[in-house]
Amino acid sequence: xxxVSGIRLLPIRGLPEVRPGDDLAALxxxxxxxxxxxxxxxxxxxxxxxxxxxxxxxxxxxxIEPSDEARRIAAEGEKDPRHMEIVLRETVRIVxxxxxxxICETRHGFVCANAGVDxxxxxxxxxxxxxxxxxxxxARRLRDALREGDAPLGVIVSDTFGxxxxxxxxxxxxxxxxxxxxxxxxxxxxxxxxxxLVTTMATADQLAxxxxxxxxxxxxxxAVFVEGVALEGDGALRDLLRDPATDLFR
Amino acid sequence: xxxVSGIRLLPIRGLPEVRPGDDLAALxxxxxxxxxxxxxxxxxxxxxxxxxxxxxxxxxxxxIEPSDEARRIAAEGEKDPRHMEIVLRETVRIVxxxxxxxICETRHGFVCANAGVDxxxxxxxxxxxxxxxxxxxxARRLRDALREGDAPLGVIVSDTFGxxxxxxxxxxxxxxxxxxxxxxxxxxxxxxxxxxLVTTMATADQLAxxxxxxxxxxxxxxAVFVEGVALEGDGALRDLLRDPATDLFR
Numbered sequence: 469x470x471x472v473s474g475i476r477l478l479p480i481r482g483l484p485e486v487r488p489g490d491d492l493a494a495l496x497x498x499x500x501x502x503x504x505x506x507x508x509x510x511x512x513x514x515x516x517x518x519x520x521x522x523x524x525x526x527x528x529x530x531x532i533e534p535s536d537e538a539r540r541i542a543a544e545g546e547k548d549p550r551h552m553e554i555v556l557r558e559t560v561r562i563v564x565x566x567x568x569x570x571i572c573e574t575r576h577g578f579v580c581a582n583a584g585v586d587x588x589x590x591x592x593x594x595x596x597x598x599x600x601x602x603x604x605x606x607a608r609r610l611r612d613a614l615r616e617g618d619a620p621l622g623v624i625v626s627d628t629f630g631x632x633x634x635x636x637x638x639x640x641x642x643x644x645x646x647x648x649x650x651x652x653x654x655x656x657x658x659x660x661x662x663x664x665l666v667t668t669m670a671t672a673d674q675l676a677x678x679x680x681x682x683x684x685x686x687x688x689x690x691a692v693f694v695e696g697v698a699l700e701g702d703g704a705l706r707d708l709l710r711d712p713a714t715d716l717f718r
Numbered sequence: 719x720x721x722v723s724g725i726r727l728l729p730i731r732g733l734p735e736v737r738p739g740d741d742l743a744a745l746x747x748x749x750x751x752x753x754x755x756x757x758x759x760x761x762x763x764x765x766x767x768x769x770x771x772x773x774x775x776x777x778x779x780x781x782i783e784p785s786d787e788a789r790r791i792a793a794e795g796e797k798d799p800r801h802m803e804i805v806l807r808e809t810v811r812i813v814x815x816x817x818x819x820x821i822c823e824t825r826h827g828f829v830c831a832n833a834g835v836d837x838x839x840x841x842x843x844x845x846x847x848x849x850x851x852x853x854x855x856x857a858r859r860l861r862d863a864l865r866e867g868d869a870p871l872g873v874i875v876s877d878t879f880g881x882x883x884x885x886x887x888x889x890x891x892x893x894x895x896x897x898x899x900x901x902x903x904x905x906x907x908x909x910x911x912x913x914x915l916v917t918t919m920a921t922a923d924q925l926a927x928x929x930x931x932x933x934x935x936x937x938x939x940x941a942v943f944v945e946g947v948a949l950e951g952d953g954a955l956r957d958l959l960r961d962p963a964t965d966l967f968r
Contacts, residue, residue, distance in 0.1 A: 473729075474726060474727055474728045474729060474932075475726070475727040475928075475931055475932060476724060476725070476726055476727075477724055477725040477726075477727070477928070477946075478724045479723070479724060564966040564967070566966060568964075569966075571966065578883075579882070579883040628917075628919075631881060631882075632829070632881075632882060632960070632965060632966070632967035632968075633828075633829040633959065633960055633965060633967065633968075634890075634920060634923065634958055634959060634960055635900065635918065635920065635957075635958050635959070635960050636899075636900045636918050636919055636920025636921075636923065636958055637917065637918065637919050637920060638919070638920050638923050638924055638927070639924065640884075649886075650885065650886045651934065667878070667887065668885065668886050668887065669878075669886055669887050669888070669930070669934065670884060670885065670886025670887060670888050671886075671931070673884065673886065673888050673927065674888055674889065674927045674928065674930045674931050675931065677888070677923065677924045677927035677928060678725075678727070678924065678927060678928030678931060680919070680924045681725055681921070681924050681925065681928060681947065682724075682725060684901065684919065696727075697931065707885075708884055708885050708886055709883065709884060709885070710882075710883055710884055710885050714818075715882060715883060716814040716816060716819075716821065716882070717814070717882035717883065717967055718882075718883075
């Protein structure tokens with residue numbers, strides 16, 4: 469993904485509280501138009517939270533009967549056993565567990581705290597927001613609905629994850645459509661002519677992190693449009709997830 | 719770090735090949751001026767490679783006598799034993815080892831492949847480029863040299879790291895000066911009034927990743943100026959490195 473002459477990150481504000489069944493593409497188009505932004509020729513990064521809400525990925529804690537394992541994990545970490553029960557249902561494997569945090573591998577293959585099941589910014593105190601069922605499909609649907617004709621447009625569904633070795637959260641891509649999420653530079657040459665054997669950049673994650681600068685949770689910026697990136701290829705974010713068989717940290 | 723109305727990422731091109739002893743601040747200022755960019759009121763992200771070169775962090779492989787351990791590791795992975803010797807000298811602990819890759823904890827506390835010792839883009843085929851001795855100090859020196867009077871200016875020294883669970887590389891911050899590398903949102907409230915207990919964003923890494931979009935290795939963009947971020951506080955990047963005692967992945 470080459471750039472022409474700089475990149476602009478444009479915040480999209482003013483969305484109403486998103487509810488299940490809402491036409492998120494229509495809400496985003498209207499909010500962007502209010503800011504004078506045409507969603508074309510760039511990448512729209514959309515926070516997972518509003519995608520999940522529009523898709524109805526909400527679970528009322530009152531409806532949840534926690535299992536013994538959920539009660540045990542909750543007791544160790546002073547957490548809500550109903551929250552932990554939902555986390556376990558979204559989890560295929562617990563990667564690490566401490567009093568402080570539960571690092572899960574989700575059904576999608578993401579490795580993150582609490583399987584991405586979040587209580588913050590939910591429509592009510594007692595509702596959990598789950599990750600989309602298939603974030604690549606969510607991104608693809610949004611792209612198809614937002615795109616005008618054959619205009620180039622990329623879409624990323626992003627979320628905020630922790631990582632090993634470093635404090636602080638960064639935004640990463642959960643799903644993508646309309647561009648290649650990895651920019652493979654294998655075989656290209658650096659300025660001295662040396663072949664770069666394994667320089668494959670995670671472009672989708674760099675875009676998500678860039679958008680994250682404008683998406684601080686309390687700021688009411690659930691989407692960011694990135695202008696000035698050359699959209700090349702296409703592909704699903706799931707192809708960026710490492711094969712567990714070659715992963716040294718599971 | 720809040721944004722006013724969008725963020726601009728401006729590539730700084732046209733730097734000559736950087737050599738030991740070069741005045742990097744002067745080279746950056748001149749290259750930025752050629753692009754019409756005043757390095758003030760934003761964050762300058764500078765690729766580690768040119769910082770290391772200016773600081774003379776270069777080792778000729780011909781001068782290296784590999785140890786038995788370096789020879790053993792090199793033989794397992796079809797690598798140059800002299801390269802592996804330099805890697806081991808920069809390493810305090812090998813975190814993971816496979817035929818494919820050596821994940822090291824560096825003397826600084828970074829966890830990355832080959833302790834950040836790189837053969838690509840070196841001035842010659844037989845030279846290794848090491849990470850700066852103290853990347854926070856490098857960033858601080860650059861900032862002091864670049865800053866005009868009391869103008870706000872942040873500097874990041876960035877590098878390209880892999881990560882667990884996901885393929886592809888992302889740019890992260892090795893050193894920073896002139897702003898708080900973490901934006902601590904603990905205690906702030908989301909839109910529904912729920913207190914966000916542990917939302918601490920790794921702003922410096924998000925900035926490095928954003929700049930990375932313009933820094934593809936072969937493109938000759940070793941620095942990117944980020945405009946439109948509100949510079950708040952100050953601090954060293956090393957404070958963002960997780961305490962090994964609370965890290966679940968070492």
